[in-house]
Every structure is written in C-alpha cells, then in structure tokens.
Amino acid sequence: MPVPRTTVTAVAVVLLALGAPAVTAPGAAAAGPAVSAARVMSAPATVTVTGEGSAVAKPDIAVVGAGVEVTAKTTQAALNAQNEAAAALLKAVRAQGIADGDIRTENVSLSPVYDYQDGESTLRGYRAAQSFSIKVREVAATGALIAAVTEATGDAGRIDSVVFDLEDRRPLQARARKAAYRDAHAKATQYAELGGHRLGRLVSLSEGGTGYALPVPPVAGDAPGAGIGAVPLAPGEIRATASVTAVYALD
Incomplete structure (x- = not known):
C-alpha cells in the first residue's frame, strides 16, 4: 500500500503542537515574530524634554x-x-x-x-x-x-x-516661545551627550501653555517721569511665559 505524503506545513503544525521548533521550508518567507523583532531593533532612540521661557517688556x-x-x-x-x-x-x-x-x-x-x-x-x-x-x-x-x-x-x-x-502682546509672547524652544533644545543636546549620542532631528513639538503677567501698581509711591504735580506711578515690566514639550531623535 503506498504511504501518503506529508506536507511541510502539516509537519510544522504537528511540531508546534508538540512544543518543538517549526521547520521552515527552503525559500519560504520569514516568520512574523522575526519581522516584528527586526522592526523593534530598527526603532530610533529618542529623548523627550520640556522647555520653559519668558520675556519682559516695558508697557506702552x-x-x-x-x-x-x-x-x-x-x-x-x-x-x-x-x-x-x-x-x-x-x-x-x-x-x-x-x-x-x-x-x-x-x-x-x-x-x-x-x-x-x-x-x-x-x-x-x-x-x-x-x-x-x-x-x-x-x-x-x-x-x-x-x-x-x-x-x-x-x-x-x-x-x-x-x-x-501692551497695545500688541503678540511680539512679547513670540519671544517667550522662542526662549522656551531654545531651552528645550539645550536640554535635549545635553541629554544626548550624556547618553553618548548626537542630537538628531526634531520629531514632534507641542506647546504646554503660555502666561502673561500685568503689573498693577498702587496709585502712590515715588516714581520718576510721572510729571510735576501728577500722581507718581511705577509702570514696572510685563512678563510673558511659555512652555513646550519636544521630542528629538538620537543618532
């Protein structure tokens, strides 16, 4: 009586059921887990930092x-x-x-x-x-x-x-954002060097928040420039703040 032929696929199924390693036929495609492992190995390293910045201006x-x-x-x-x-x-x-x-x-x-x-x-x-x-x-x-x-x-x-x-707050807020970005870049560069890497490209950037502080002076005090016979005032400075979260690739 002729013996039935067993396909490679059937043998692999039986071996897996028994807990034995599967045999890949010559020319067959690589298994899924191997592809996933390769993708994990090729994923770039990144560093995530938060930058904070501020800027001040005299009120106009x-x-x-x-x-x-x-x-x-x-x-x-x-x-x-x-x-x-x-x-x-x-x-x-x-x-x-x-x-x-x-x-x-x-x-x-x-x-x-x-x-x-x-x-x-x-x-x-x-x-x-x-x-x-x-x-x-x-x-x-x-x-x-x-x-x-x-x-x-x-x-x-x-x-x-x-x-x-300020009549127009936007330029001051833009300066605060620029300072926050520079702070984040400086931190990322330092962390990259500490880890033995070079800082790569910017992967993502998101704004965490902004702030704006107005001086509210009392109607009193000794301040120059108020004018003779006028109520002395101290205008002070206006401060804008910003924070960003940046993700950089590491080379």
Missing part, C-alpha cells in the same frame, strides 16, 4: 478705571449731580489729549441708600454713579491724567484701577 499703554459717585435726597438730584461730575471728568480727560475712541463708559447705576438702626431701615437718599475706562497711550502721562480727573471731579471723583499693558 495704561488703562485707568475712573468714575464719579454722588448721593442726593432725590433720584433727579442724584442724577443731575452725577451728570455734572461726569461731564467734568470727560472734559478733563479730553484736555489731557485722550481721544474719544479711548474713553468708554463701563457702568451707570442709580440705587437707594438706607440707614439701618434697631432693625429698621430709613431711606436716606439715592446714589448715582458712572464709571469709565480710559486708555492712556503715553505711559508717562498717566499720573497727570489721574491728577486732572481728581481735581476736576472733587469729592465725587473715583480712581478704581490703573493697569499697564
């Missing part, structure tokens, strides 16, 4: 929060007094060379005022107020503007805030 504008507030017996009397004080404020601001486009009304309010005693409330009058945001494009003139507003409005005048800023 100031935003002043100013307003008026008055109290009177009747609503009409309160409104009349508030309107008069607000008109005086605007006149003083325009006299300092501030354009109408840089003056904005932020809030107008009228509310009753009560006195409280022994658990009872008594209407004392009405409070009328109006607040403005004023952009000063010459930082050194900010103190003179504040002095002019307070002189024109008297007891009704209010200075709520002074914030120094």
Whole structure:
C-alpha cells in the first residue's frame, strides 16, 4: 500500500503542537515574530524634554478705571449731580489729549441708600454713579491724567484701577516661545551627550501653555517721569511665559 505524503506545513503544525521548533521550508518567507523583532531593533532612540521661557517688556499703554459717585435726597438730584461730575471728568480727560475712541463708559447705576438702626431701615437718599475706562497711550502721562480727573471731579471723583499693558502682546509672547524652544533644545543636546549620542532631528513639538503677567501698581509711591504735580506711578515690566514639550531623535 503506498504511504501518503506529508506536507511541510502539516509537519510544522504537528511540531508546534508538540512544543518543538517549526521547520521552515527552503525559500519560504520569514516568520512574523522575526519581522516584528527586526522592526523593534530598527526603532530610533529618542529623548523627550520640556522647555520653559519668558520675556519682559516695558508697557506702552495704561488703562485707568475712573468714575464719579454722588448721593442726593432725590433720584433727579442724584442724577443731575452725577451728570455734572461726569461731564467734568470727560472734559478733563479730553484736555489731557485722550481721544474719544479711548474713553468708554463701563457702568451707570442709580440705587437707594438706607440707614439701618434697631432693625429698621430709613431711606436716606439715592446714589448715582458712572464709571469709565480710559486708555492712556503715553505711559508717562498717566499720573497727570489721574491728577486732572481728581481735581476736576472733587469729592465725587473715583480712581478704581490703573493697569499697564501692551497695545500688541503678540511680539512679547513670540519671544517667550522662542526662549522656551531654545531651552528645550539645550536640554535635549545635553541629554544626548550624556547618553553618548548626537542630537538628531526634531520629531514632534507641542506647546504646554503660555502666561502673561500685568503689573498693577498702587496709585502712590515715588516714581520718576510721572510729571510735576501728577500722581507718581511705577509702570514696572510685563512678563510673558511659555512652555513646550519636544521630542528629538538620537543618532
């Protein structure tokens, strides 16, 4: 009786079932695990670093929060007094060379005022107020503007805030990003040298975050450049920050 022929594939299946190494026929393709191992061996080494950077600049504008507030017996009397004080404020601001486009009304309010005693409330009058945001494009003139507003409005005048800023923040933020990138590159270069490699190409780069710190000075102090008879101010510096995560190949 003729003996049936056994194919190489059938033999391989039997050997694998018995736990023995499979035999590859001449000319057959390499097994999958060998290909995977080759790919792992050829994967390039990389280094991942985080870079941080910052940049500072002197402010080129100031935003002043100013307003008026008055109290009177009747609503009409309160409104009349508030309107008069607000008109005086605007006149003083325009006299300092501030354009109408840089003056904005932020809030107008009228509310009753009560006195409280022994658990009872008594209407004392009405409070009328109006607040403005004023952009000063010459930082050194900010103190003179504040002095002019307070002189024109008297007891009704209010200075709520002074914030120094940049008209365009983008160039400063770009400098911070550049500093963060350079920091990441320097760190990656150092790690490559410590590991006996040379730094290769940039594989990926992602921004971790940015920041922007504004100086908010008190309306007081001894600062040069504010002007004679003006409120002295210290503009300080504006700081932008950035962080990046970079992945480099190692040669």
